[in-house]
Amino acid sequence: MASSEKNVTYGLKFQARAMVPFQSEGSQSRWLVGTNALRDENEIQVLEFDPEKDVLRMAEVHSHPQEVWQIAPCPSDPGILMTVHNEEGVHTASLWHMPPENGVLEHKAELKGTSSVRAVAWHPSEPDTALSVEKAKLLLWRLGGAGAEIASKCASGGSEELSGGAWDPHDANRFCSTEGSSVQIWDVRTGRQSGAISDAHGMAVRDIDFAKQQDNLVVTAGEDCKVRLWDLRKLEGPALAELGGHSHWVWQARLNPQHDSLLLSASSDTLVNLWYLPSHTASEARRAQPAAAMNSPAAKRAAAAGGAGAKDGKVQSYGDHEDSVYSVAWSLADPWTFASLSYDGRVAVHRVPSQVKYKILI
């Protein structure tokens, strides 16, 4: 199955850590990639994948003064993005305006908190609200025309070392952050912590991602080489599923935006793993099929197949990176396409094997 697939890669000039899916038109999948070179001029590139020609090329390039640790494009306005960047060891978050043509990013505001910023996230529905994760608190920002101001903050007052987080796409009041080996669930309205998965991983949690179709389903990636699926309603028990298959830290895990049963994990053992998890996402079929304008018998069949017949497991390992893979991203244009980024600046694009695709669709 791998032989039929062409090896589509693209090389960046510098090392890179950050890659996110980017809004695109038509069948062209687009991603934003930011370089991570401490002493060089960094840039944010828009990469475009043409599925017909099987070519990945750079569509736009915008220079970014500092090294990029995270990119967060505004979900509603492709011209606006936030980055977390590093200068002299201090991580800061900024709001940028990205010109439609190549050129310098226009600095709009700095999300200036009190300490190093670990991560930023856009509000799932309000385009003028964002959240930044700092050492021991979450800051909620109101991004007006003039700049950014702090709207509220969440802090439990402890001495946590928050490392990242994700906003629940189904409930705008819920934010999950990661800290050490645990995951915290925050109620953004009250600013309080509403729950936690205290030992999500044997070692530090590297990443957390929400399922887009199914409520309460999250996936975490950890330094203990594992990927785990959790139900946020069952915080006490063990994880819904644990996926091994990596021999070093797992840096990112991403659930497919259309099909919760597809999961990507990126690890510093240079592998990208694609997982197919029909049993934990059985209800996805019922939810997703109407959206895909499928008739009901097909949806029922999918639900039946997902519930009983199919088995969870790794679909494929992609070994076309030679350095640690820090980022994977699904395409927003085509749910069967994804890209992965390794530290040496190599971006590889792959498609979900067709037999898995048919298992989900039919």
Next chain:
Amino acid sequence: MAAIDQVANVDEKTRRVRSLLSSYYGVEGTPSQGGSPRSEQSDTPSARSTSRLGGGRALAGLDSGAFDVDRYLQSLLRTTRLDALLAKHMEMSSEIKNLDSDMQMLVYENYNRFISATDTIRTMKSNVDGMDSSMQELEKVTESVAERSEAVNSKLQLRREQIEELSQVKNLLTKLQAVFDLPRRLRTALDRGALEIAADAYADAAPLLKRYGHKGAFRKVAVEASACAKELTGMLKHRMLHHKEEAAECIQMLRKLGEPVESLQEDFLACMKLRMANILVEAEAVVAAMAVQHGLRRHSDAAAEVAHVDAWGLELGKPPSLTRFAVELDQRFLTELTHTTVLFNELFDQSGRRQLLKATRERFTEYIAVMKKALRDAAEASAAHSAGIQLLNPSSSESAQAHPPPDPSEDWGASAIAEALYTASNDVARVQSLLPELSPADRGTEVVEGVLRHHIGACFAALERRVLDLLHEVLPRLRSFEAAKKKPMPGSQQTHPLVEAFEGIGQILLAGTDSVLQAMEMYTKRAWVLRAWQDVFVDLVQGQLQQLFLSLLSRFWSLSGLGSEGLPGHTPPSAGGAWDVFARPPSPEGELGPVEAGVLLLLARVCSFMESNALVHVMETLAATFPGQGGGSGSGQPPAFVAGEVARRLHMAMRALVDGYVEAHGRLLSAAVRAAAAAADPADQREPRAPQPLCAQMLQALAAARDEAALLIDDSAAAQPSGGRGEEWYSSAASGSREGMERNVARLFQERGPIFGEIDLTQASVLAGITRIGIKSFVECVRLQTLNRQGLQQLQVDVHFLRPQLRRYAQGPEGAVVSHLLDEVVAAAVERSLEPILLDGHILDRLSSAPPAQ
């Protein structure tokens, strides 16, 4: 003018038709119609002139009685010009013609209707005339039918009455006298105990009483007689149930008394069932007591209820004798069964056989179950005893110490069970001729097969249990060993618990399977036990042996906590039967937390041992014990013991466990690296003086892993494979590593390449794997930092210090990978530093020669 004419023409036509119709229906000459044209003509000369011109009105007037032809003609002649007159003439003549034809048509139509009406009337008349006669005929027939039926009725009435009367009289006369005497006779007979006479007398009179018992004087007689009969029946039944010998006569008499055969049968069978059930209950209690004595179940009071325990072969303080139990049970139960069946055959005809079968089948099934249970218990108990397991109160310290590894001379209870089986199946077969419907011979064979199956399962399950017990003891003993190591006692050279456990498991697997197989062989020597299914038996032994291997494997999986993910279709097989009896009770410590890395290595080593040593040994023993037997070689079925498949699974498990071990240790290293990175202060401006304490920690962790690996992994085995089977795997592994070397050389030129390869169960490979993970984590941590010059140089010192030290853990091709990773640490540090200024070589040498800071 022409247009007006035309309009007038149309007008005139309608008028004419109307007038024709009115004349036909006799309405002409009505005063209003007649009057109007006249008044018009006389009163209004202008109107007349118009009528002259059009002629319509004049025509209407033409029909009335007052119309004066001459006057009209005269006035016409007088007032009209010649051409108009001629026109008028033409007009009139055409009108007349029209009128004629209309009239003709009307007459014709009406005539037609008249003719058809007449026709209809004629047919009706002829029809009515015909019906009259048939009506009369019908009436006649009905009358005759009524007459006949009445005649039949009256004749029948006469006969019926006559018959009834006659029979009544006859009956009344015949037995009247005897009936009145009946109660007295019954009573005297009963009082004197002459039941037979009473029964006869009652049987004679019974039909009469039945008929007239409700009438007059008879009523009293009937009541008394039936009371006596009831008494009699009760006495007879009692006698029948309690004196088996007299049962036949009693049943004869009861039958005379009019008891239905079915209910007699039921009573008889119920009584029999009760007796048999009593025997079985007693036997069950004995079985329970035996189980208690065997130590299979906790104590119960059941044994106390049995009266003569010793008769069942149960003596306090002595292991129960199974054969004696079988003999006793058969004697009691089967004798009873035979007896009853024979009696039943004598007493009742074959129509009741179904009932008999139903009743005996139930009991017989229970009997089989009791026998099976007793034998199974015995099988379990002897297996547990031979394996040295206490099924109850598993006190972990004692069970492994108190019992040496299984003795090959141990017979695992096979001879006792074989003897008991012999008794049971022979006895059961004796019932065959009597109750072939119960297929006792088949059931006997079934018992033999079931018990053997159970026994084989129990033996292997007991072995498994021993292995698992050892494994579960490792953890607490590891801890106590660690504690003991801290305060060493002179003179006591303890073996490391991991080594001890490994050796113990090896012993059990080799010697244990040997001894079980030998015990099983004993069955094959007794040809009667196996009869036709010798091959099945051998298959069974082999299958259970495979089950032992696979079950152990699945326990290893669950014990290791690795899950079986990545192994499609690998679920712990549910063996059932004896395997459940010997299943280890869930222990709290087993489920708590991750297992220690050492245990993973132990499991990996055991898998490897099973794969390369135990499997070969078992195959050889099997071949020696059952030469040329078993295996569905002829039937085309897959053999019961698929060594290749077992080996494959073991190998897979071994790989996963080694990976798990490496991962567990690597995780410790990673954690240390992470902790050091978190503690590092990026603003620290101190110049590097010596390697960081982290370096010492890493080396320490690696040394611990090396010690464990050295204990358990026998590298000489890898170099010189022991068995023929092992050879190919290891040689393939060796060639794999040769390829690996080439790959690594290529990788060096490539500069970058995959760092996480396959790990073999060799010390070098395992240690290199752990080192790789540790250093890789180091790289990752460095990449997350932003370093100043001092930080960079400190890392440079660290790497310089580590490089020669790590060479000890990763040699040969692996060394290159580790060395490359160390390079990567420095490379990452340079990338992540604000001032990429590296230290000079000689300063580096000096600094890294200092001992790591504490």
